[in-house]
Amino acid sequence: MAESNPGESVASRCGTVAIIGRPNVGKSTLLNRILGQKLAITSHKAQTTRHAILGIKTRAEGQILFVDTPGIHERGGSALNRYLNRAARSAIADTDLALLVVEAGRWSEEDAKALEAIAAAGVPAIAVVNKVDWIADKSALLPYLQQLGERHAFRHVIPVSAAKGDQIETLECLIVESLPEGEPAFPEDQITDRSERFFAAELVREQLMQRYGKELPYCTTVEIERFEMAEGRYLINALIWVERPGQKGIIIGKRGEALKAVATQARLEMQKLFDCPVHLEVWVKIKKSWSSDEAALSTLGYHD
Ligand SMILES: Nc1nc2c(ncn2[C@@H]2O[C@H](COP(=O)(O)OP(=O)(O)OP(=O)(O)O)[C@@H](O)[C@H]2O)c(=O)[nH]1
Known part of the structure; x- marks a missing residue:
């Protein structure tokens, strides 16, 4: 000791x-x-x-x-x-x-x-x-x-x-x-045990929540399909899952402008958090009723 x-x-x-x-x-x-x-x-x-x-x-x-x-x-x-x-x-x-x-x-x-x-x-x-x-x-x-x-x-x-x-x-x-006595469980400079991949999905979801406060229902989730480091930058592909074509239309917006804004802002937030350049691609896909389907939830990372 x-x-x-x-x-x-x-x-x-x-x-x-x-x-x-x-x-x-x-x-x-x-x-x-x-x-x-x-x-x-x-x-x-x-x-x-x-x-x-x-x-x-x-x-x-x-x-x-x-x-x-x-x-x-x-x-x-x-x-x-x-x-x-x-x-x-x-x-x-x-x-x-x-x-x-x-x-x-x-x-x-x-x-x-x-x-x-x-x-x-x-x-x-x-x-x-x-x-x-x-x-x-x-x-x-x-x-x-x-x-x-x-x-x-x-x-x-x-x-x-x-x-x-x-x-x-x-x-x-x-x-x-109020905590029990004990040695630190993690090195002092570590601030989370979650992966950067996890935060990449969270930052895309945050943009959706902030932009579509009223229109976008809660039945939207984000899955990171690709998360790689190449030549000093992250290459990230994110899929936004929605339940209906109408929701897909709202997220993409006229000439794709709404989705582009989401992707740009999410990318800037990722660069701040990861302290590294990020190339981000975002796609919107439809999966019917994912929020009430236990199997789909589990695939998307919501499991105990
Ligand atoms: N004025 C004021 N607003 C705050 C304060 N703390 C949080 N807020 C605002 O309250 C809102 C909700 O904050 P969150 O931190 O998302 O709340 P939460 O409890 O984590 O919410 P859930 O994730 O839905 O459970 C945001 O708009 C915050 O900016 C505060 O100390 N003062």
């Missing part, structure tokens, strides 16, 4: 943290803010996050292993929704700590469902009250914080703004303090 000198920081805690909350409370924004890099995709639409992502944050006092969850959905109808609910619940059960993310001043049935899932898993929890930048008079928040503290035996109830970065340092300290 390495010996430590006085004054030198030693990473002595390590554990997993599930970020739980109803759709759109800011879970992905919070994860990205803590990691200092965009790993989880965000958009104004609910249900953006579909995969559990392991984000790794190494601090002097320890290493936090974040599992971002898809959010627990009220309507469990389709195979995709059932997958999302299973993924979210199994993400909590196995963790050392849960963060319940809520929106300042708001509490709904869905928040209660998220808290129930945490209570059922029996893991310690911190309540993260996000979007406090919305509230001009901070004292107006006190009754809300108090009520939240009465709903569950949280280790801490902490107001933050993931978007502005307020109180995030304090939150990180409280998280590390």
Whole structure:
């Protein structure tokens, strides 16, 4: 074992943290803010996050292993929704700590469902009250914080703004303090265990969510067909799967301009994340009812 000198920081805690909350409370924004890099995709639409992502944050006092969850959905109808609910619940059960993310001043049935899932898993929890930048008079928040503290035996109830970065340092300290003692599980410069291929698909999907907020239904998914490095740049082919010809038309747009814009923006985001030139080709294909077909979901990477 390495010996430590006085004054030198030693990473002595390590554990997993599930970020739980109803759709759109800011879970992905919070994860990205803590990691200092965009790993989880965000958009104004609910249900953006579909995969559990392991984000790794190494601090002097320890290493936090974040599992971002898809959010627990009220309507469990389709195979995709059932997958999302299973993924979210199994993400909590196995963790050392849960963060319940809520929106300042708001509490709904869905928040209660998220808290129930945490209570059922029996893991310690911190309540993260996000979007406090919305509230001009901070004292107006006190009754809300108090009520939240009465709903569950949280280790801490902490107001933050993931978007502005307020109180995030304090939150990180409280998280590390709550983790079990242990050596870091990953090298300190590693920030995820997900592949670049995975993020390539996420970045295309993010563009779709951002551009077609209203028109594009949730039954769209992205598959990376080719992911290769050649002569110092990535060659990436992405397939966008839709369920109907009409959806294909919307995504492609007049003379293919809409799809071209999606591909350009996704490529720029990939170059930023991979720190390397990218050549991206994007195709749209129709696969009928993929979101309600368990076999198709499994082919597209949604499996337990
Ligand atoms: N004003 C404000 N907006 C925020 C803050 N954090 C997140 N948002 C916005 O809230 C919206 C939803 O954020 P996400 O991070 O995608 O939410 P999420 O909980 O991951 O959503 P799902 O993936 O659907 O579960 C985005 O438009 C964010 O920009 C915040 O601290 N303040």
